Amino acid sequence: MDEVEASDMSGDEEYSDSGQGAMIMATVIHKALENKKKGLQKDYDWIVHQLSQDNMDAQIFYRWLKSLRYCTTDINHKCESLVNATLKIKWIDREESLLDLYIGWLADLVTVHTSFYLDPCLRMLINHFMSSNDSRELTVGENQSFDIFGNKQVHRAMQTVLHLVPSSQTRLIPILTHYFPSEYKPLDQYVYYVSNLLRLTVYAPGLRSQILELTVHKLVKVDVEVSRDSINKINQIFADDEMQFDVDLEMNDSNSADKLAVLPRDLQQIANLADKLDLSMSIFLSYISIICYQQGKFDQSAASLLFTDLLTAFDTIILPTHDICHIQFYLFVTCSYDEEFVKQMLHLCWNKFEDTNVPAVLRQTSVAYIASFVARAKFVPLRIINTCIEIFCTWIHRYLDEHGNCTTADIDTHCLFYSACQCLFYMIVFKHENLMADEEGKKLLNRGGLQRIVTSKLNPLRFCMPILVKFFAAITSEHELVYCYTIIESNKREQLPTALFGGDKQLTRDINNQLDTFFPFDPYLLSRSAKTIEPLYQSWDDNLNSNAACTKNQQEENEDDDDYLSSDALSPYDCMNSFSPGFGISPARAMMQNYYRARSHSNSMNDDKF
Known part of the structure; x- marks a missing residue:
């Protein structure tokens, strides 16, 4: 390459008069690409080397991108190294005119060479989902907009690509899944990725259901690692050390490391996972609120469409996952926005419980969700509580009509019956004051046939959790609904066999031959995101x-x-x-x-x- 060409390529003209320089550079690039086809690689390699330079100044950046756009049609599938060099250029922090130029280059590339370079462009953009160019710390709170979610410049480019190449949406989900950070990646990478995923759904609504399912699936993986016992241990250690386990939103603050230093190594990992989950849940709940409330007013249409997607994720991912503590609360909060959402959620769970084609463990989990939700949600109207109590009683009595003459009370055979009874007792324990203060609720409990349920040969008090039975007995005795103590004393005198079981039956009983006691809306343990939940709980x-x-x-x-x-x-x-x-x-x-x-x-x- 002669000295005139090289000198022109390093010129220092301003943007306003560098168009001629860009044209000359385009000629050089065109010549290098033609030579490459002939097997002459030297000039091409030099261009790739120049594009790979760090800290390219604004003028050179402008000239290269301008000239490359002139040569888009000359590029073919063998120019991967050149294209990759352009994709590695630092472009996000550039001024507006240069940013537009770079996005224009990406647009040219994916429209002219869709089959070759669409995926590399998508991968480059998605890789930026793990970082932010905003100097402000990521925060969540009330009265916020989608500006808190992700990197605006990256989303400008992504939106352009998706608009110009509609087929790119079919390629996006596998790439998003592949690049989703492991739960053991640094906190900032994980949280920024979640934020950017949620922002993507705003301008790609056709992908929202899949993106929400992906997000929920990944958060479930974190949630199952953050057990209640572990968080209890962490809090006990911090309490002994006069500290409090809390998510530090300043994600690079060294104080977080100092706090975790008092923990054993295994609990340090749990605490880090809890941080990720807490901040991710805060962002997720803020996202839901922003979708449902437009300019401070509830948007019924937008909220209903979102709830459909959230309920699908709940059905396919949350319900089959046993013993999670936190992620399910996204649906709890969303249901608080509209009574119709409450009905849909309860309807889904009850239908699953009644479906004989559904595995028994999943049917048990479904009624546990109903009972826990009704017991814990302040916003559930009394008439819906009454309805839930009534349908549980009806189902239990129908079961007794069919099986009430059984001589043996066996938890394996009648696990669904015992689960329904335990859930009924749980709701009554939590909501009895509301029910007894309401005339319809009082009539419902009196005609609910609790005496028949409790005194049946299937003996549900024997298999339900003892402390729940104790309070159910006290409450129903006080209100003269049913007297349980004779049966309780009889059950006490029996020596229940102790055995271990494998397979699915592990979820049916513990070693004391009692029902599994999973109530999914037991107290929420993550302090930051709990601020949204507490007023509803x-x-x-x-x-x-x-x-x-x-x-x-x-x-x-x-x-x-x-x-x-x-x-x-x-x-x-x-x-x-x-x-x-x-x-x-x-x-x-x-x-x-x-x-x-x-x-x-x-x-x-x-x-x-x-």
């Missing part, structure tokens, strides 16, 4: 049912039930931990603490809340 109040519990505990004060609490059987406190194993305001923890306080202080109650 009914926590277990320490004083709730205290009078009923004390009344029965006083009656039992002189009874010798220590044999039941000892030996090889699980204590009520152990059962309580399986019922609601999280820290915070756990219903079972409050129940157990009520119970032992009542036994130790029969005439007084501590008013602290747990």
Whole structure:
């Protein structure tokens, strides 16, 4: 390449008069590409080397991109190294005119050479989803717009590509899936990727359902690693060290590392995962709110379309996943926006429970979602609570009509019956005050046939969680709905066999021959995202049912039930931990603490809340 050409390519003209220079450079590129076809690689390699230079100044950047756009049709599938060099150029932080030029180059490339260079362009853009060019820290809160979600410049380019090449949407999901960061990647990469994925759905609505399913699927993988027991241990260590486990939104703050230093290495990893999940959930909940509320007003149409996609993700991903703690709360929050959403969610779960083609474990999980949702959601209207109680009672009585003469109460054979009973008892324990304060609710409980259920030969009180049975008995006795204590005492005297089971039956019982106690909307443990959930959530109040519990505990004060609490059987406190194993305001923890306080202080109650 002669000195005149090289000198012109390093010229210093301003943008306004560099058009001639760009034309000359285009001639050079054209000549190099022609020579490459003839096997002469030197000039081509030199161009690739120049394009690969770091920190290319604005003028050179302008000339190269301008000249390349003149030569788009000369490029073929053998020019991969040149195209890759342009895709590695630092372009995001450039000024507006240069940014437009680079996006124009990408547009030319994907429209002229779709089959060769569409995927590389998409991969380059998606790779930028793991970073942000915004100097501000990523924050979430109220009254925000989609500006908080992701890199605006990258999305300008992506939107252009998707508009010009509609078929690119079919290629996008596999690439998005491939580039989704592992849960063990740095916090900022993971959270920025989630943010950018959600922003992508705004201008690519046809991909929203798939993107939401991908996002939920990946967050589930994190959630299953963040167990309640682990978070309890972390909080206990921080409490002993007078610290608080909290998500640090300043993702590069060294204080986070200092806080985690007090934890064992395995818990440090759990804490990092909890950070990712907490901030990702905050962003996800903010995204849902922004879609549903346009300019401060609820947008019924937009919200309904979004809810359809969210419910699909719940059905296909959340429901089949057992013992997750947090991710399901996205649907809990979304249901609070519209009563119709509540009905759709409950309808889906009930239909799945009644479908005999659905595996038993999934049917049990479905009714657990209904019971936990109805018990915990403050926004569920009383008439819907009444409806849920009624359909549970109806189903249970229909089951008794068909199987009530069975002589053996077997949890394997009748696991669905016992699950339905446990869920019914759970809803009554949580909502009995609402039900008894309402005339229709009171009539419903009186005509619900609770006496028949409790005294049936299938003996549901034997297999339901002991602490739940204890409170159900106290409440129903106080309101003269049913008397359970004779059956409870009889069950206590029986020695329940202890055995271990494999396969799906592990989810049906624990080693004390009791039902699985998974209630999916037990207390939410992530502090940042919990701020959205707390106003909607009914926590277990320490004083709730205290009078009923004390009344029965006083009656039992002189009874010798220590044999039941000892030996090889699980204590009520152990059962309580399986019922609601999280820290915070756990219903079972409050129940157990009520119970032992009542036994130790029969005439007084501590008013602290747990």
